[in-house]
């Protein structure tokens with residue numbers, strides 16, 4: 001029943017923040033429906049700006065972004081909310097409401113479709129609850145459905161956040177450094193969840209990552225950003241040390257990898 | 266995997282030369298505030314012409330009054346039951362009505378939950394006006410405009426409470442973590458639905474706790490506003506005081522004391538249970 005993934009097209013996109021800082025500079029990209037793309041770059045390179053412009057959390061100031069067959073520029077009100085309802089978003093800091101249940105958090109993925117009066121009374125349709133439960137099952141955390149979000153570990157919270165996007169039945173999932181607050185083993189669990197969702201449901205996935213070993217491992221396609229510009233676009237497996245040094249604009253350090261050699265031996 | 270490991274050889278950089286910052290000097294700010302506060306206090310005392318001598322000149326009078334106050338007349342108790350209940354009812358009803366009205370207004374008065382600047386400014390302006398009028402003034406206004414008795418007391422307390430509750434709750438909303446709300450908005454929710462599902466659960470312990478605090482305030486306040494004719498124990502106090510019946514007065518004061526202490530216990534217990 002889930003609609004197939006949507007393609008994302010950047011056509012000469014630029015983002016200049018109100019304070020004059022340039023976030024993106026003339027970015028042109030074609031992301032195919034059902035593709036999984038990893039975006040890497042130093043802190044401040046424009047990774048967040050890139051993914052946030054796709055659902056217009058950050059408005060772009062030039063060019064055009066097309067999601068599926070919808071042009072994003074100029075969308076407002078209901079039309080913008082409709083687009084956002086088809087794009088799930090996963091955040092570095094999980095962004096759960098901590099004092100309510102896991103189930104209620106996942107149901108927030110249904111807010112676009114839910115009538116206001118039902119939301120006010122907290123009366124969710126049984127079909128939405130069922131969808132939320134299935135989403136929790138897909139990330140294998142359904143047993144926590146009635147626990148408070150604050151009782152969960154970081155990795156569990158991030159999987160709940162992924163379930164929340166699944167409850168949207170999205171065509172695209174955007175993940176902005178989803179593992180930056182997690183330890184290495186948990187990072188792999190979350191990345192594998194995203195990979196599986198991409199493969200099984202055909203949802204287009206765009207993930208920002210900071211660590212180059214994660215990026216190579218999970219990025220079928222890797223996009224390197226530097227100072228708001230695309231400086232690499234190709235298979236993750238082809239990205240060697242030289243490529244990363246050109247993306248980062250400096251030689252590599254221990255901070256650039258998640259799994260240090262000591263951990264792996 | 267092995268490729269990633271081989272290319273991840275850490276390159277050590279020597280730490281850059283560091284310079285410790287000079288500790289900023291801030292004591293003079295504290296000193297300046299202290300001087301201003303002291304000056305304002307002294308100036309206020311002079312301006313309102315505090316006459317400490319009166320304390321001693323009227324000492325004889327006071328000791329007689331205190332003597333009577335120390336011997337409450339318990340036989341008067343039956344007469345106080347009705348006003349006592351009226352005070353309690355006034356406090357409870359006002360708290361309930363104000364709590365219901367304050368919740369949506371608080372969401373409109375916080376920048377974290379209200380995206381419309383004109384609406385925000387308008388709501389905050391009205392709330393500032395409401396809060397600038399003291400409860401006693403509300404009470405006397407309603408006693409004049411409506412009638413003597415409990416209804417005026419309730420109306421006065423409701424306005425007084427809305428002023429307090431909206432201020433406390435909307436400021437708490439400003440300080441909340443907005444992650445859940447951001448996620449809801451990113452998923453295509455409108456603001457009302459996002460606020461309801463992501464912000465209300467986060468604010469509710471604070472809201473409940475402040476509502477209990479307001480109930481406590483109301484027990485005290487409902488006796489005071491009774492003095493201007495808004496019903497309850499306050500009206501009784503006014504009556505016995507006018508006739509210098511200090512034995513009765515001390516019983517009423519004792520009852521208020523018991524009421525406040527009991528409520529204090531109940532509310533701190535409830536708060537501990539509700540707010541974890």
Ligand SMILES: Nc1ncnc2c1ncn2[C@@H]1O[C@H](COP(=O)(O)OP(=O)(O)O)[C@@H](O)[C@H]1O
Pocket residue numbers: 017018019021022023041042043044045046047048049050
């Ligand atoms: N809201 C904002 N206002 C102004 N400048 C911003 C804002 N958000 C990000 N920037 C700037 O835009 C650039 C790109 O930031 P960002 O997209 O957050 O990078 P990344 O996610 O790769 O760390 C940085 O220089 C950052 O300081």
Ligand SMILES: [Mg+2]
Pocket residue numbers: 044047048049176177
């Ligand atoms: Mg970022």
